[in-house]
Amino acid sequence: MLRVGLTGGIGAGKSTVASRLEEHGALLIDADAIAREVVEPGTPGLAAIVAEFGDEVLAEDGSLDRPAMAERVFNDEAARGRLNGIVHPLVGERTAELLSGAPEDAIVVHDVPLLVENHLAPSYHLVLIVNAPADVRVRRLAESRGMPEADARARIAAQADEQRRRAVADVWLDNSGSPEMVRTEVDTLWSERLVPFEANVRLRRPAPWNRELVEHDPAWLDAARRALDRIRLVAGERVTRADHIGATAVPDVPARDVIDLQLAVRSADDVDTLGPLLADAGFPPAMSPAPDAVSRAQDVVWHGGADPGRPVALRVLADDNPSARRALLLRDWLRADSDARAEYARIKREHAGVSGADHPRYAEAKQTWLNDVTAKAERWAAETGWTP
The missing domain is CATH 3.40.50.300 (P-loop containing nucleotide triphosphate hydrolases)
Structure with a gap:
């Protein structure tokens, strides 16, 4: 079962989207x-x-x-x-x-007006926000409900603003145009994302990881935060840390369009216990995305994101595993050192251009560089007093 949270401000036209999803077969x-x-x-x-x-x-x-x-x-x-x-x-x-x-294969769309205000977003596999400019919403409320402008604007002001809604939106639908325009967007969303997402969750399979190297996308940070919120909700008291790691967490560094996440838990037993819960939440077991030393470690378990619209590589390990600290150290050192970031970006672009980002030689070159600079990162940690 796929759980989709649907919301939007008063007058945004959420009912148009909900009706179209229901026409496609969603349980509303x-x-x-x-x-x-x-x-x-x-x-x-x-x-x-x-x-x-x-x-x-x-x-x-x-x-x-x-x-x-x-x-x-x-x-x-x-x-x-x-x-x-x-x-x-x-x-x-x-x-x-x-x-x-x-039914087991249902796509359930939960239409919740106060989803954002009540902090419910992490409980859904995907959150869909319907939006329209305030002036459009005021006009619609006057036409459909006879609501005076002052009342309409007061209702709008009492709800979450656009910034808060964007923070939780996995999908943002602009419904400022005609109903047919937004219905067309919903049709595409249904066939290209929701249907395969549901199948992936039900069959416990991750969406394919992207293999091409792309330039850094600032949207990766928000996507990682939303995924981590869902993961923390599932992990509960077992989690000690949940972090965005890897190149997608470092500005100016190119990466494959796959959000790298790390979940550190109290013990190896918790790693195993969380497997089915993470799968239910949309993070099924997966093979390692790259043949590096960490990927081959027996005490690291990999999960992938089931959402075809947002590939995720999640590694789960015990908090006392040294590689958990190392991933955070290298991330924070690269964030702090612009010269190191530039060198790392050069290495990645150079080897991706020769062999492709999905070739073992690319992964080996990248890992060799990271291994070589770990001592430098450790000196930086000692000098600055860095701790995870």
Whole structure:
């Protein structure tokens, strides 16, 4: 099962994307719809709300007067917290029921308006953000809901801003154009990323690693952070460190478009225990991406990312493994030393140009250089007081 988190600001057109995904066969779980379901007349949820806030939050027909309830809690954080304390557990229970009934090969799209605000992104295999400029959203809210401009802008300001949404977005859909434009993007996303991603998770196979050398991409840092957030959530108390390592973690250095990650855990037993959990989270077991000394070590276990849109190479090892410290030392030394970065970049480009970045000779040349400069990095660590 593939779990996709879908969100976007009010008026961004998230429902258009959700409907298109559902047309393709996704199982859509709408958090807003469930929130309405669990407070329908006669439910324990509505009874609890009335007990907390009084009969004035009821409409004439005995249902929840949602506009009155919204007005009651919009500018009252304490009241909003009490309401959420009633509704959120009920929504969680109903969501779990729907998930338990989903088929093994389902692509589940969870439409959650406050996904960003409630820090839920790491619990999904992939997060899809739908966005549109504020002026477009204000116009849509006026046309579709008759909402005054001041109210619309207040609602927009109360939600996560674009920067926070971009920080968790694995996929960013600009929905400022026509509905047909965004539907076309969703069609491509479905066929080229979501369908193979689901199959990879279900079959426990990583997406292929990219083999060509490319110039440094600043987006690698954010992609690594999102992957590490998911990994830390799975590893829980077993993790001692989770880091972005390798060339993709160093500015100005070219690399294959594969995010290198390292998970250090308390013991070798934890390395084995985490295997199935990481696979469920979208990081199945994998062969080593390069024939270097670390890759051949018996106490390092490799995992790959199942997402075909974001290749990942994750190595898992015990915290006391010396190679865990060495990877962090070389990364931080290269970040600090511009001359070393330039030399490393030259070595990589030169050998990739001769044999290709997927050839053993490229890996050997790169590893030989790193082995040769490890003593220099250790002197830098001693002089600066560096520790992992």
